Amino acid sequence: MGTRLYLVRLGEISLKGLNRPFFEKKLKNNIKTKLRPYHNMVSKQKGRLFFEIDESCSREQCDLAFSTTFGVVGYTEAVRVQKDMDKIKEKVREVLANSTFSNEGSFKVETKRADKKFPLSSYEISCELADVVNESFPDLKVSLKNPTHTLYIEIRNSTYIYTTMKSGPNGLPVSTAGKGMLLLSGGIDSPVAGYRMASRGMKLECIYFHAYPYTSDMALEKVKMLASKIAPFLQGTRLHVVGFTEQQLWIKSHSEIDETTLMFRACMMKVATKLAHKYDGTALVTGEALSQVASQTLDSMAFTNTTTDMLIIRPLVGMNKEEIMRTAENIDTYKTSILPYEDCCVIFSPKHPLTRPDVEIENAHYEKMGIDELLDKAVEETVTYDFFANGKEKLYSEEEETTANLEINPLVQE
Ligand code: ATP
Ligand code: MG
Secondary structure (H helix, E strand, O other): OOEEEEEEEEHHHOOOOOOOHHHHHEEEEEHHHHHHHOOOEEEEEEOEEEEEEOOOOOOHHHHHHHHHOEEEEEEOOOOOOOOHHHHHHHHHHHHHHHOOOOOOOEEEEEEOOOOOOOOOOOHHHHHHHHHHHHHHHOOOEEOOOOEEEEEEEEOOOEEEEEOOOOOOOOOEEEOOEEEEEOOOOOOOOOHHHHHHHOEEEEEEEEOOOOOOOOOHHHHHHHHHHHHHHHHHHHHHHEEEEEEEEHHHHHHHHHOOHHHHHHHHHHHHHHHHHHHHHHHHOOOOEEOOOOOOOOHHOOHHHHHHHHHHOEEEOOOOOOOOOHHHHHHHHHOHHHHHHHOOOOOHHHHHHHOOOOOOOOOOHHHHHHHHHHHHHHHHHHHHOOOOEOOOOOOOOEEEOOOOOOOOOOOOHHHHHH
């Protein structure tokens, strides 16, 4: 059985000094996980990874693997030929015949000569190959600035030829920057918050607070759908579902109506912190954005911060709703997020929540609620779902090793 060759462009990773092998290895493994069970071979060159993938692995699966793995800047199918101009020209003719090149528009040849010993300069290679392009497409004019078609040539250990370059998600490979717990609601913001932190290499497990029957089974299904949609970017994830009905009712009957949202958030943070300790998380991640809703004022966030000793990361805090929505559309969570099932926060939230809480007063009110035991119970009764890196749900088993497969960068640690 034959193989297909893929060339992967790396960005920020290539700039890492001594840490580079660590990031490259992670990236390689993150991609490989998504190509299972097909056999593939990987080789590495400056700024590039090359994958030779079993032909029976569909192009869709390959596309999904490369387009959702952080650290990939761009990728393409490529062909390889010896570093000999006649052989290169012959191969270019073949590649052009199977490409989207046509007589319409303009073209350029972009040559990268990584092997400085190759006898021709990049300019000379481009000129010779431009003639080859014009043999097949005599009407095509050269345009260096804004070409319709591009023929890419890379002279390295071999010559690599390709005519497209698809975009990857950039960023750093997941599991190179520790683990965080993402508070995932059914809304637009939190999946985007998870995506953003994963793009900086953070491994994430998700936590959802579910108040059945005030929030329906459909609301839970929606959150599971969102977890599965972001799972490829997160390299697989876990969703911890915390039953929160009793706790919410307790909050409602033991606090002032305008405080319920604050108290709810304090309880969420405390439970999330306990789960973080249980699953080795170092930070909590939320989808809050400053002033987006009444509960997301600076004072409310400052209060929430006092309810946990864990780092709370709010990657969207300075983003506008339109920007967040655009990302949600790009990662295909938007349509799911706007399905109508209410999340528990909305159902219990008062018309006029306290927007300028006094930290000391609210902490005293929290203590007075006497809810800690109920929160421990919520942690104990948490139900967990696992999602593979391809988005599929798998049955959770306590004994099985976590999908996280967390490895701390030895060099970063020092
Ligand atoms: P989102 O669009 O992410 O739901 P939102 O604009 O609706 O956010 P809030 O409901 O105030 O804002 O929630 C702010 C953040 O708190 C969410 O982004 C999420 O991280 C967390 N959160 C809220 N409700 C829940 C929940 N039921 N389960 C888990 N996390 C939640
Ligand atoms: Mg919400």
